[in-house]
Amino acid sequence: MARITFIQAIFEGLIEEMERDPSTFVLGLDVTRGTFGRAAGFFERFGPERILDMPLSEAGFVGAAVGAAMAGTRPICEVQFASFFYCAFDQLCNQAAKLRYMSGGQARLPITFRTRCGAVGGAAAQHSETVYPQLLSVPGLKLAVPSGPADAKGLLKSAIRDDNPVIYFEHKRLYRSIKEDLPEADFLVPIGPAEVRLEGRDLSIITYGGTLHQALDAARIVEKEDGLKVEVLDLRTLLPLDRDAIIATARKTGKVLIAHEDRLTGGIGGEVAAIIAEHAFEYLDGPIRRVAALDAHTAFSPPLEEYILPNTNKIVEAVRELAAY
Numbered sequence: 001m002a003r004i005t006f007i008q009a010i011f012e013g014l015i016e017e018m019e020r021d022p023s024t025f026v027l028g029l030d031v032t033r034g035t036f037g038r039a040a041g042f043f044e045r046f047g048p049e050r051i052l053d054m055p056l057s058e059a060g061f062v063g064a065a066v067g068a069a070m071a072g073t074r075p076i077c078e079v080q081f082a083s084f085f086y087c088a089f090d091q092l093c094n095q096a097a098k099l100r101y102m103s104g105g106q107a108r109l110p111i112t113f114r115t116r117c118g119a120v121g122g123a124a125a126q127h128s129e130t131v132y133p134q135l136l137s138v139p140g141l142k143l144a145v146p147s148g149p150a151d152a153k154g155l156l157k158s159a160i161r162d163d164n165p166v167i168y169f170e171h172k173r174l175y176r177s178i179k180e181d182l183p184e185a186d187f188l189v190p191i192g193p194a195e196v197r198l199e200g201r202d203l204s205i206i207t208y209g210g211t212l213h214q215a216l217d218a219a220r221i222v223e224k225e226d227g228l229k230v231e232v233l234d235l236r237t238l239l240p241l242d243r244d245a246i247i248a249t250a251r252k253t254g255k256v257l258i259a260h261e262d263r264l265t266g267g268i269g270g271e272v273a274a275i276i277a278e279h280a281f282e283y284l285d286g287p288i289r290r291v292a293a294l295d296a297h298t299a300f301s302p303p304l305e306e307y308i309l310p311n312t313n314k315i316v317e318a319v320r321e322l323a324a325y
Helices: 006-020 040-045 058-070 081-098 150-161 211-226 243-253 267-280 304-309 311-323
Strands: 002-004 024-028 051-053 074-081 112-117 140-146 168-170 181-182 195-198 203-207 228-233 237-239 256-263 289-293
Touching: 002 006, 006 024, 006 040, 006 074, 006 150, 006 181, 024 058, 040 051, 051 267, 058 081, 058 304, 074 081, 074 267, 081 112, 081 195, 112 150, 140 203, 150 168, 150 181, 168 237, 203 211, 203 243, 203 311, 211 228, 228 243, 243 256, 256 311, 267 289, 289 311
Parallel strands: 024 051, 024 074, 074 112, 112 168, 140 168, 203 228, 203 256, 256 289
Antiparallel strands: 002 181, 140 237, 195 228
16 A cells, blocks of 8 residues: 555556556646646656647647547546636537537547646636536536545546546645555546445535545534534536435435535536435435535635635534534
């Protein structure tokens, strides 16, 4: 077992898959040197034919990845920040997501889009978005949101092997703040199933990505101070969404809080709440609650950023209010 960080796990998975499959290659901005650091010797190991710096045009290189995938390769396309997908929505949503369907399965689109998301330390509005909500209603895409090193590596390897476009979101706050022991052997984390990170009986928190660790901290606080046993469900992927796991935890505890960093309006919390209302309403002992970012752009000012975003204290407060029903 090796104890490594989130970013180290990503590059381990990337290197293993590129060594396993010579049809894989990386393209994007500054990928030869790495915007947030990279594995030592990464460029030297694979060379300029498989690690390609692209011009400053997301529309251009996302479109190039679509064409390369249809031609038989497995591109790993790095979009530096999730907000930059706005520059390539046609290539992503109108081409990559639709061409396999429109060709009757004749065209494969095995593309992994790596992107960084989430707010950390005053990155401001154009570098702090999650962009999950804008993509949730697009058939043909898969959205993976790992919350720790094991999932970071296992989900990335599964994404690269998938024959469909997968958007792989990396929360910047997790890169060096989370460490886990990872097995030495090759392993995959399947795209789709959620994972219960903490067993509980009194209330459920449904979350994912960077917010998972805030939820786990909140669960520990209310257990110590209030005697509440909170269950924490990590969705891990948003498309496909593990409806069975959502319904199961709602039926188990009868009270559900959904916590996510994307904005309240249009966020995944609304879809999760609808699933529970349709399939587990009779099991509920209180209203479905949500803790999410405010419907505002993420501020550059650290105090305003803290005010806008969800955090452990806000989740603790919501848990206590819901538990009182």
